[in-house]
Amino acid sequence: MIPQRQKQQTGLYALVDGIPFQLPVNSEKTPALIAVFPINADRAKKLMPGKEVHPFRLWNQGLLVITVIDYQITDIGSYIEFSIAIACTHGAKPAPRLLPALFMKQYGTGQYVFDLPVSTEISVKGGKGIWGMPKHQANLDFLIGDRTVSSQYDLDGQLVMKIEVAKPAKAWFPLKLAAANYCAFRGMLMKSYIYFQGKLGFSLFKPGSARLILGDHPCIQxxxxxxxxxxPIFTGFFPEITGILDDHFENWFLGYDKPPKQKPEGLESVVNLGLGKEWLSPPKALPKDDDENLNNGIEKYESTSVNS
Structure with a gap:
């Protein structure tokens, strides 16, 4: 599963954009949650850049993939990463239904990362500046309760999103997985790879196994x-995973039918970033919030600010 080249890097060191790495770029003792929700695939296509990234279709629906990772041990310190993504394929034409789940390499199956807030400045500098990920610093938490695992994402004093999943009785299923992330940066499509393993507890097509709360921040509209x-069609919790982020990545120019009018985010967004490992303050708990009682559904938070 892990490329031989990554294994051969063990014991080597790198210094990229002022960030020191001990190779391979890995993480340890890291809990994570995941929830996958069906969405309108045609509308999802409108959020994807260029002409070669297409929504993965499970029958007639696309998939919204929420993954939150509480990185405990990494080369750049501890931080939380809250991934909001759409399952996708890559190619000149949309892929047929279902097959990309079986032939992932052939169809370039992965996820298009729509938003990726993280806890620390150094994670933004490395993730965006090197791999082109849409990272930015935000107020995040990761809470493991007796019955639920949850994470909340605030930005500019407003709620963006909160995800809760039912905590499985046991994480028993051993899983090794390679995943591809597609991101848009500098007018290019960036593809990076991550390999991870751990024991997973999960639910399939189980009513009440997740609750997704959407805030009113403009970025989530x-x-x-x-x-x-x-x-949700799937929810899962890893009490502990180990992972390797490949230092090899690919990129292509994003092509459009007409000349783009809006300048994409570029290197100016990372060139002056430092190596700070300090977290922003945690998000403020929502009114009537109860992590011990999970009510499934999609909720819209009505207040304009969670810090008011």
């Missing part, structure tokens, strides 16, 4: 047009 199903 496009997701409200995706007709997100209140019932």
């Amino acid at each position: 496009p997701l409200k047009e995706l007709e997100i199903s209140p019932e």
Whole structure:
């Protein structure tokens, strides 16, 4: 699963953009949650850049993939990463239904990362500047309760999103997985690879196994047009995973039918970033929030600010 080249890097060191790495770029003792919701695939396509990234279709629906990782041990310190992504394929034409799940390499199956807030400045500098990930610093938490695992994402004093999943009785299923992330940066499509393993507890098509709360921050408004199903098709929790982020990545120019009018985010967004490992303050708990009682559904938070 892990490329031989990555294994051969063990014991080597690198210094990229002022960030020191001990190779391979890995993480240890890291809990993570995941929830996958059906969405309107045609509307999801409108959120994807260029002409070669297409929504993965499970029958007639696309998939919204929420993954939150509480990195405990990494080369750049501890931080939380809150990934909001759409399952996708890569190619000149949309892929047929279902087959990309079986032939992932052939169809370039992965996820298009729509938003990727993290806890620390150094994670933004490395993730965006090197791999082109849409990282930015935000207020995040990761809470493991007796019955639920949850994470909340605030930005500019406003709620963006909160995800809760039912905590499985046991994480028993050993899983090794390679995943591809597609991101848009500098007018290019960036593809990076991650390999991870751990024991997973999960639920399939189980009503009430997740609750997704959408805030009113402007950055989340496009997701409200995706007709997100209140019932997840999959939820999971890893009490502990280990992972390797490949230092090899690919990129292509993003092509459009007409000349783009809006300048994409570029290197100016990372060139002056430092190596800070300090976290922003945690998000403020929502009113009537109860992590011990999970009510599934898609909720819209009505207040304009969680810090008011």
